Amino acid sequence: MESRRDLLAEPAAPPRERADAARNRAKVLAAAAGLFAARDPREVTMDDVAKAAGVGRGTLYRRYPDTASIARALLDEHERKLQERLLRGEPPLGPGAPPAERLAAFYAAMVELLETHAPLVLGAESGRLRYSTGAYGFWSAHVRALLVEAGVAEPDALVDVLLAPLASESYLHQRDRGRTPGQITAALSRLAHGVLTG
Amino acid sequence: MESRRDLLAEPAAPPRERADAARNRAKVLAAAAGLFAARDPREVTMDDVAKAAGVGRGTLYRRYPDTASIARALLDEHERKLQERLLRGEPPLGPGAPPAERLAAFYAAMVELLETHAPLVLGAESGRLRYSTGAYGFWSAHVRALLVEAGVAEPDALVDVLLAPLASESYLHQRDRGRTPGQITAALSRLAHGVLTG
DNA sequence: CCATAAGCGGACATGTTGTCCACTTATTCC
DNA sequence: GGAATAAGTGGACAACATGTCCGCTTATGG
Numbered sequence: 045m046e047s048r049r050d051l052l053a054e055p056a057a058p059p060r061e062r063a064d065a066a067r068n069r070a071k072v073l074a075a076a077a078g079l080f081a082a083r084d085p086r087e088v089t090m091d092d093v094a095k096a097a098g099v100g101r102g103t104l105y106r107r108y109p110d111t112a113s114i115a116r117a118l119l120d121e122h123e124r125k126l127q128e129r130l131l132r133g134e135p136p137l138g139p140g141a142p143p144a145e146r147l148a149a150f151y152a153a154m155v156e157l158l159e160t161h162a163p164l165v166l167g168a169e170s171g172r173l174r175y176s177t178g179a180y181g182f183w184s185a186h187v188r189a190l191l192v193e194a195g196v197a198e199p200d201a202l203v204d205v206l207l208a209p210l211a212s213e214s215y216l217h218q219r220d221r222g223r224t225p226g227q228i229t230a231a232l233s234r235l236a237h238g239v240l241t242g
Numbered sequence: 243m244e245s246r247r248d249l250l251a252e253p254a255a256p257p258r259e260r261a262d263a264a265r266n267r268a269k270v271l272a273a274a275a276g277l278f279a280a281r282d283p284r285e286v287t288m289d290d291v292a293k294a295a296g297v298g299r300g301t302l303y304r305r306y307p308d309t310a311s312i313a314r315a316l317l318d319e320h321e322r323k324l325q326e327r328l329l330r331g332e333p334p335l336g337p338g339a340p341p342a343e344r345l346a347a348f349y350a351a352m353v354e355l356l357e358t359h360a361p362l363v364l365g366a367e368s369g370r371l372r373y374s375t376g377a378y379g380f381w382s383a384h385v386r387a388l389l390v391e392a393g394v395a396e397p398d399a400l401v402d403v404l405l406a407p408l409a410s411e412s413y414l415h416q417r418d419r420g421r422t423p424g425q426i427t428a429a430l431s432r433l434a435h436g437v438l439t440g
Numbered sequence: 441c442c443a444t445a446a447g448c449g450g451a452c453a454t455g456t457t458g459t460c461c462a463c464t465t466a467t468t469c470c
Numbered sequence: 471g472g473a474a475t476a477a478g479t480g481g482a483c484a485a486c487a488t489g490t491c492c493g494c495t496t497a498t499g500g
Contacts, residue, residue: 062466062477089456100480105458175415201429204416208406217373218402231399238436260497263447287487298449303489 072097072104076114077164085115085167115167116177122161123179126153130186143194144240147206150186151232158215159225169212183207194240206239270295270302274312275362283313283365313365314375320359321377324351328384341392342438345404348384349430356413357423367410381405392438404437 061069075097079088088111094104108114135141136149158165174180184203191199208214209232218228259267273295277286286309292302306312333339334347356363372378382401389397406412407430416426 060467064465065478068479090458091456094480101457102459102461102481103479106478109458172411172415174411198425198428201416201421201425202432204412204419204421205407205426205429205433208409208412209403211406211409211412213370213372213411214402214406214409217370218399221402223399223402227396227399228403230396231403234400235403235433235437238438239433240436260446262497266448288489289487292449299451299488300449300490300492301447302449304447307489 068097068099068103069107072099072107072114073118076111077118080115080118080163080167085111085163088167112168112173115164116173119161119164119168120177120179122157122164123182126157127179127182129153143190144237147187147190147236147240148233150190151210151236152229154183154210155215155225155229155232158210158212162216162219165212166216174211180207183210190240196240202239206235209235266295266297266301267305270297270305270312271316274309275316278313278316278361278365283309283361286365310366310371313362314371317359317362317366318377320355320362321380324355325377325380327351341388342435345385345388345434345438346431348381348388349408349434350427352381352408353413353423353427353430356408356410360414360417363410364414372409378405381408388438394438400437404433407433 072093076088076093079085079092079096090104090108090111091101093111093114094101097104108117129137130150130153132138136145137153139146141149168174184207187206188199188203191202196202215228219225270291274286274291277283277290277294288302288306288309289299291309291312292299295302306315327335328348328351330336334343335351337344339347366372382405385404386397386401389400394400413426417423
């Protein structure tokens with residue numbers, strides 16, 4: 045049965061994280077960052093992280109179901125900064141510039157992000173996981189808004205098409221083949237202008 | 243030391259596959275096709291295939307290092323047909339139509355392929371593997387030729403960018419979100435025309 | 441029909457994954 | 471301050487997948 049407390053409680057009283065839990069979370073993230081940077085991120089195992097962080101297996105699994113989620117947690121911090129710039133930064137990244145310019149600027153910023161955090165990106169994206177993340181939702185909402193602003197009729201399918209080249213597999217494949225970040229950015233810029241100023 | 247036989251031998255005498263080996267290969271492919279269709283292809287294990295095909299583990303590993311390679315082998319058959327049509331088929335898929343048209347037609351054909359063989363595609367592409375395949379090389383050569391024909395200055399980076407939306411992860415994500423093949427094809431068509439007739 | 445080598449298959453050692461639960465520690469309330 | 475209580479911890483464990491290895495079987499060519 046429902047207690048009075050349940051009915052009167054605030055929408056969702058957040059039970060606050062315990063001090064030792066917070067300490068362990070920090071230890072885990074720090075240790076994982078080190079491991080991802082040191083070797084092939086896809087080879088890093090949950091056991092490795094637990095050992096490196098000096099915590100037990102169970103503790104690790106309590107918060108993260110797999111290594112990809114850990115990498116994602118690390119990556120999210122960096123992505124939030126870019127999100128902030130998209131919302132309130134200077135044009136052409138932030139509001140004010142024409143859609144094609146903003147899309148191109150977004151591409152450039154994403155390339156920079158991918159480049160800077162390549163190991164994390166590699167560790168984080170086991171293909172499908174990319175789409176279930178909050179960040180992907182943000183990027184697609186952003187691009188969708190730009191398409192709408194540019195007067196594109198059915199923007200939805202186009203959004204995912206335009207985001208596809210930013211998938212880690214695609215990007216890192218290109219880098220492996222010797223392409224420079226600059227070349228990739230140029231190609232993406234052409235894409236942005238081609239689609240939004242046809 | 244080199245024997246006379248080595249020096250006189252034909253370029254690479256193919257030792258011909260033994261009859262029982264061929265039979266087993268067929269059994270394996272048939273069984274794998276069934277499994278991939280029946281359940282989540284990413285859950286299919288080498289052991290499953292071996293059991294279903296009625297062969298031993300060792301026999302399976304002799305030819306295929308993992309389940310992805312098996313799916314790829316099955317997929318290759320179908321991809322070859324499309325490759326043939328690209329090279330010698332009717333326009334706009336085959337030679338003769340303007341580059342933008344041909345690119346759009348290629349997109350449409352790929353969507354159809356992805357749609358028809360979704361389970362295989364899912365089983366085959368563990369992200370990076372996609373790029374190491376012969377088929378990917380073919381698609382990129384094709385698209386590259388179209389870009390060159392359209393007079394694009396630095397085609398290389400653009401090629402991979404244009405192929406990215408055809409990655410299984412991207413495509414299947416869109417399908418999961420309720421988008422129809424038709425909508426996706428339309429978006430890709432817009433992309434083709436936007437980039438090649440700017 | 442025999443010799444030979446290619447092919448076969450299943451046992452094995454290894455490593456990873458998640459789960460489970462008895463124990464420890466932080467927090468809350470009196 | 472000192473229970474009472476809930477949250478958090480850690481390592482043992484069972485299940486499972488992987489890839490290899492090697493003695494046996496079978497096709498093939500002389």
